[in-house]
Structure formats: C-alpha cells, structure tokens
Amino acid sequence: MYSVRTEGSFDAAHFLANYQGKCRNLHGHRWRVIIEVKSETLENGMVIDFTEIKKDLKDMLEQYDHSLIIEENTASEKLLEALNEDDYKINIVKFRPTAENFAHFFFSELKKKYNISKVKVYETPNNCAIYEE
Numbered sequence: 098m099y100s101v102r103t104e105g106s107f108d109a110a111h112f113l114a115n116y117q118g119k120c121r122n123l124h125g126h127r128w129r130v131i132i133e134v135k136s137e138t139l140e141n142g143m144v145i146d147f148t149e150i151k152k153d154l155k156d157m158l159e160q161y162d163h164s165l166i167i168e169e170n171t172a173s174e175k176l177l178e179a180l181n182e183d184d185y186k187i188n189i190v191k192f193r194p195t196a197e198n199f200a201h202f203f204f205s206e207l208k209k210k211y212n213i214s215k216v217k218v219y220e221t222p223n224n225c226a227i228y229e230e
C-alpha cells in the first residue's frame with residue numbers, strides 16, 4: 098500500500114461555547130491540516146499528483162483563513178449583526194469547532210474527490226486530532 102501526505106494551514110479565531118475554561122474566550126490558532134491519501138496502485142508513478150491535491154486543500158482552507166469561526170446558534174443576533182455590519186469574515190459551522198470535528202469535516206469534504214485515509218488537525222503546535230477510516 099502506498100500513501101502520500103501533504104499539508105496546509107489557515108489562521109482563524111474561534112471560541113468554544115458552553116465550555117468551562119479559557120477556550121470559552123475568543124482566541125486564535127494557526128490550524129495545521131495534514132492529509133493522507135492511500136492507494137494500492139500508482140498512476141504515472143503517483144498515488145495522486147501533489148500539485149492537484151495541494152491546490153484543492155489550499156482552496157478548501159482558504160475559506161476559513163483569517164476568519165472568525167462560530168458554531169451555529171452560539172452567538173447572539175446582536176453580535177452577528179455587528180460583525181456583519183463591519184464586514185468581518187465569519188464562518189458559521191454546524192459543529193463545535195474543535196480539532197476533532199474539523200478533522201472529520203475536512204475528511205468528508207476531501208472524500209468527495211480523493212481516496213482519503215486520514216486527516217490530522219493541529220490546533221496548537223502540541224495538540225492534534227485525527228480522523229481516519
């Protein structure tokens with residue numbers, strides 16, 4: 098079995114709603130996203146062309162770069178209105194924005210095109226979550 102890995106990153110702010118601890122406050126991370134694709138066979142000597150998958154990864158992560166990520170229904174209308182009025186880049190997500198949920202989310206997105214086997218998301222240099230199938 099062959100496998101290839103590549104990675105990308107994005108800088109974004111988030112907070113964990115209903116969380117007892119410092120992460121309930123708005124704070125930022127450089128989210129590092131490492132993806133792995135596996136294959137039994139090679140095409141043109143490759144599992145997948147790095148150039149192609151790197152571009153798709155970059156395009157996917159670009160949406161979150163320099164944004165504020167908010168879990169659906171966890172911010173007041175007043176806050177959302179104020180942020181929108183001042184034209185801040187916001188991403189409302191349907192899941193709690195943890196490294197685990199992002200790993201699963203990015204896995205599902207990439208699965209649409211690639212035989213993805215693993216996604217690792219680093220929230221800090223020391224901590225990462227992994228989703229694999």
Ligand SMILES: Nc1nc2c(c(=O)[nH]1)N=C([C@H](O)[C@H](O)COP(=O)(O)OP(=O)(O)OP(=O)(O)O)CN2
Binds near residue numbers: 195224
């Ligand atoms: N299993 C998870 N635990 C936590 C997550 C997560 O996504 N998965 N996220 C958070 C917070 O977002 C927080 O920002 C990270 O917390 P922590 O690692 O304590 O933050 P530090 O910056 O102090 O990390 P260092 O590695 O010590 O620099 C909380 N928990």
Ligand SMILES: [Zn+2]
Binds near residue numbers: 124126
């Ligand atoms: Zn955090």
